[in-house]
Amino acid sequence: MLAKLTHWFDSRRRDRALRRYAISDALWQQTLDGLPFLAHLDTADLVRLRELTSLFIAQKQFSTAHDLELTDAITVAIAAQASLPILNLGLELYRGWVGILVYPGDFVVRQTVEDEDGVVHEVEHDASGEAWEGAHVALSWEDAQMTDGQDAYNVVIHEFAHKIDMLSGEADGHPPLFRRWHAPLDAAAWAGVFDHAYDQFCAKIDAVPQRRWSRFERESLIDPYAADHPSEFFAVCSEALFVQPHAFEAEYPELYRLLARYYRQDPARTGALEGLEAQAPKKSSTD
Template identity: 85%
Template sequence: MLSKLTHWFDSRRRDRALRTHAIPDALWESTLAGLPFLAHLEAADLVRLRELTSLFIAQKSFSTAHELELTDAMTVAIAAQASLPVLNLSLDLYRGWVGVIVYPGEFVIRKTVEDEDGVVHEIEQDASGEAWEGGPVVLSWEDAQMTDGTDAYNVVIHEFAHKIDMLTGEADGHPPLFRRWHAPLDATAWADVFDTAYDQFCAKVDGISERRWARFERDSLIDPYAADHPSEFFAVCSEALFVQPRAFEAEYPELYRLLARFYRQDPARVGALLPETSPVPAK
């Protein structure tokens, strides 16, 4: 009886959120036009993405910095991109925090880094996005609009991949695996593919001479920044999965299959990759 009552309340909250934060047709169409990498989605998937986008907006608090005006178009564009990775999973993967902060452009972050001698330094650097463990996601609106799909860059997907990675603690490139979605994929199978791919990519980056670096940085599907840490490799590869899926699958087939199984999506339409389970209703 209690479970039925809880389900009834959840359904009521969901329906109320969908009504309160309904996205007008014209705004949704213009959002899709600005996100061409969503073209692989079937009509039914786009309906679910629209609902999930509304629910995301209902659950999260958007704010801006430096007097940037927050518009409905900005909110929906960010929310749709954030919702894409969890389309066949659940917004529960974004639980435990509420804030999305949008800056006009790049912003300065302070980081603690340890050099090769073990000395710790406090540094400042420009950033286009940052995800705080237990805290907000911070985005550059200028970068969040770089969505034409000409390369694999997508700052929104990148930062929300970090949030998924952080669900069970510090981001480490080993996101949580759930039996109901990911079985028989487990931590050992993940490490066999992911860690090997990361080590190979780092070796590739380390082997690039200074003379060839600019060309490599320009031509590489995976941003060399991904070699900084396994968590960055996971986030950058998540960008590639959704934004340049065919190129990603062609260059990194095993890694593509791993991430496609994790997100339960096959944007390159390779087929026969995913567990035979139904999509989870938006909630």
């Protein structure tokens, strides 16, 4: 009885959020037009993505900096991109934080860093996106609009991949695995593919002569920045999975299959999900 009552309250809350944060047909079509990499989704998936986008907006608080006007177009465009990776997983992967801060363009991030000798330094750098454990996500709106799919870049997917990675603690390229979604994938299977791919990518980067570095940066599907840390490799490869799935699968087939099975999406339609249980329920959780 208690379980039925809880489900009833959750359904009521969900329906109320969908009504209050409904996205107009015109704005949704405008959003889709600006995100051509969503073309692999069928009609049913797009309906679920639209609902999940509304539920995301209902749960998260958007704010802006430097006099950027917060419009519905900004909110929906960012929310739709953030919702794509969790389309078949659910909003609970974004639990524990509420804020999204949108800057007009790049912004300065200040950090405290301890070097190998234990000396603490205050450093600052320009960023197009930043995600903090248990805190908000910051995004450059200029970069969030770089969505034509000509390369594998997507700052929104990148930062929200970090938030998923942080669910089990500090981001380390080993996101949490849930039995109901990811079985029979386990930590050992993840490490066997992901860690090997990361090591190979780092070796590939190290082998590039300095004179060819500029050309390599232009031609590489995976941004060389991904070699900085396993967490960055996970986030950059997550971008590639959704934005350039066919090229990603062709160049990194095992890694593509791993991430497709993690996100429970196969945008290149390779059959990577065969053998998994049915996709997540049609209605996305608000929990």
